[in-house]
Amino acid sequence: MTELHDLTALEQGALIRSGEISAVELTEHYLHRIERAAADSPEFVGGAFAFLDPDAARLRAREVAAVGPVGDGASPLAGVPTAIKDLNLTKGVPTGFGSPAFAGYVPEVSDGVTLAIEDAGMVSLGKTSTPEFGSPCYTEPEGRPPAVTPWDVTRMAGGSSGGAAAAVAAGLVPLAQGSDGGGSIRIPASCCGLVGLKPSRGRISGFPMYGDPVGLAVPGSIARSVGDAAALLDVLAGRRAGDPFWAPEPAGTFLSAVGRDPGRLRIACFDEPVIADADVHPDVRRAYTDAAELLSSLGHSVEGVPVPLPREAVTVFETCWAVLTALSTVPLDEDRRASLRPLTRWLGERGEAVSGPEFGLAVGGLRRHAAEALVALAPYDAVLTPTVATPPLPVGALRDDADPAADFEAQKRFTPWTSAWNVTGMPAISLPLHQTADGLPVGIMLAARPAEEELLLSLAAQVEAAAPWRDRRPPLW
Numbered sequence: 001m002t003e004l005h006d007l008t009a010l011e012q013g014a015l016i017r018s019g020e021i022s023a024v025e026l027t028e029h030y031l032h033r034i035e036r037a038a039a040d041s042p043e044f045v046g047g048a049f050a051f052l053d054p055d056a057a058r059l060r061a062r063e064v065a066a067v068g069p070v071g072d073g074a075s076p077l078a079g080v081p082t083a084i085k086d087l088n089l090t091k092g093v094p095t096g097f098g099s100p101a102f103a104g105y106v107p108e109v110s111d112g113v114t115l116a117i118e119d120a121g122m123v124s125l126g127k128t129s130t131p132e133f134g135s136p137c138y139t140e141p142e143g144r145p146p147a148v149t150p151w152d153v154t155r156m157a158g159g160s161s162g163g164a165a166a167a168v169a170a171g172l173v174p175l176a177q178g179s180d181g182g183g184s185i186r187i188p189a190s191c192c193g194l195v196g197l198k199p200s201r202g203r204i205s206g207f208p209m210y211g212d213p214v215g216l217a218v219p220g221s222i223a224r225s226v227g228d229a230a231a232l233l234d235v236l237a238g239r240r241a242g243d244p245f246w247a248p249e250p251a252g253t254f255l256s257a258v259g260r261d262p263g264r265l266r267i268a269c270f271d272e273p274v275i276a277d278a279d280v281h282p283d284v285r286r287a288y289t290d291a292a293e294l295l296s297s298l299g300h301s302v303e304g305v306p307v308p309l310p311r312e313a314v315t316v317f318e319t320c321w322a323v324l325t326a327l328s329t330v331p332l333d334e335d336r337r338a339s340l341r342p343l344t345r346w347l348g349e350r351g352e353a354v355s356g357p358e359f360g361l362a363v364g365g366l367r368r369h370a371a372e373a374l375v376a377l378a379p380y381d382a383v384l385t386p387t388v389a390t391p392p393l394p395v396g397a398l399r400d401d402a403d404p405a406a407d408f409e410a411q412k413r414f415t416p417w418t419s420a421w422n423v424t425g426m427p428a429i430s431l432p433l434h435q436t437a438d439g440l441p442v443g444i445m446l447a448a449r450p451a452e453e454e455l456l457l458s459l460a461a462q463v464e465a466a467a468p469w470r471d472r473r474p475p476l477w
Helices: 009-018 021-038 040-047 054-067 112-119 162-169 186-192 226-238 254-258 282-297 310-331 336-337 342-352 357-379 404-414 419-424 451-465
Strands: 049-052 081-085 123-128 176-180 196-200 218-223 266-269 301-304 384-388 428-435 441-448
Touching: 009 021, 009 226, 021 040, 021 054, 021 081, 021 342, 040 049, 040 336, 040 384, 049 162, 049 266, 054 123, 054 162, 081 112, 081 162, 081 176, 112 123, 112 226, 123 162, 162 176, 162 186, 162 218, 176 196, 186 196, 186 310, 186 336, 186 428, 196 226, 196 254, 196 451, 218 226, 226 254, 226 428, 254 451, 266 428, 282 301, 282 384, 282 428, 282 441, 282 451, 310 419, 342 404, 357 419, 441 451
Parallel strands: 081 123, 266 301, 266 384
Antiparallel strands: 049 123, 176 218, 196 218, 196 428, 384 441, 428 441
16 A cells, blocks of 8 residues: 655645645654654664754644645645755754764754755755765764665665665655765765756855855755656755856746656767776666667667766866865864864865965866866767766775775775766766666766756656656665
8 A cells, every 4th residue: 555655755745735634744654754763773764864853843844734835836845844964054953064073063044955945845854964074975974873775774875965865765754955066966866776966056056155166066856756856956946146156047847847858869978987997886887788778769869978077187176175175174173173084184184285276276177177078068968877886885885984095085986977067067867777686776877968957857757757766665665
C-alpha cells in the first residue's frame, strides 16, 4: 500500500491543496517516521541530521495550515516538509557549519535560501549534516556519526550535502536543499540514488553574506524526481536587490520545463577524468555508455569530445578552494582553530599563504579556463559525463587525518568531473540511472549552457520517463 512518503513532494503538495491532508498531518507523518528510524538506526539519523526541532516544525506546520496555499502563484510545495543544510544561516536555529568550532552558534538572521523556503510555505524539520565548512566530498563531521547511503549503511552518502541526500533517500524528508561548490549536491545524489541539481552561477541569491568571491558555490535541489528538483529550484531561484550578479529570468517556471519536449539535441560526451588521473569503476563506465545509448535512442546526436578543461586549470582551482577555506578559518581564535579537522587546517593554511595578487591571478586564470571551455562546448546543447568515478565508497575510505594532502588527492580521484561545471558556472544534474549488481547507485551527469536550466530539466525529465527509477527503494526505507 502506498504511504505518504512513497509519493513525490509534488504529489504531497497536491494532497495539501486538495484538502485531503494538512501540512500538520504531513509534518507529523515525517516526524514519526524520523522517530521510528532513530529507534531502529540511531547512527543513520544522527548522520543525516545535525539538528532536529519537532516542536518548531509543528508550530510552523500549524501556521502554514492556517494560511493555506495563497493565490495562483503559490508554490506547489507549500506545506511540504524539508530540512536546511547546516551551512545555511537559520535565525534562532543552531547552525554549526559542520564544525566543533561553531558549537552552540545560533544566527540572528536567516540567509536567502532559508527565507525563500519559508516564503514558499515549506516546513523545515531541522538542519541536515555537512562536513566542516562543506569542504570535503564526504560527510564525516567531527564528533558526529557519518552520513551514509541508505543503500548500504557501511558506505558514505557523499558530501558536502551528504546529510540532506541521506535524509531524502531514506524517505525522512521528501526533498531538501543542498549547496555545491565542487560537486557537493551531485556527489551525494550519485551515492544515494537521487536527482541532484546544481543551477547556474547567479541563479540563486547569496544574500546576505555573499561569501564566495570566486563564484564556485551555488545552492540547489536534492530530490527523488526531476519534477521535485525543478519545483524546489522555483522556490530558491531569484535575485535580491544588492546581488553582485544574477542569471537571466527563465521563460516560465522551471517546473513547467519538465513537461516540455526538449527537441532533438546535440550532446557532447566524454568520460576521461578532468581534474585527476582516476581509475574509473567498470559500473561507472557501463552507466555512462548506457546513458549515451539511451540519449541516442531518444533521437539526440551524441558526440565524443575532448576534455574541455586543461589540467592547468586544476592548480588555479585548488588555489581558489584553499583561499575560500581560509576565509572560514582566519576569523577563528586559537582555541577554536585547535578544534578544526586536519584537512581544514591544512587547506586553510594553504589559503592563508596565498598573497592578494596571487589570488587575483588565480581567479583570472580560472575565468579564462572557464571561457575556453564554454567556447569549446558552445556548439552543444548538453554535455554527458559520469558523476563520480566509483559507486559509494566505505565510510572513511577517503578521509586521512594523518595526511590531509593524501585525503585531498583521494577526493579528486573520486570526483574527477563535477568541479568542471562549478568552474564554468554551467547548470548540471546527476540522475540515478544505474545500479551495480549488489544494488549500489551510480549517477550520470548532464550539463547545459549557462542559464539553460529549462532545457536541462526538460532533457532530464525525458530521460527519467524513458528509464524511470521511481520504484527503487533502498533497504533502509
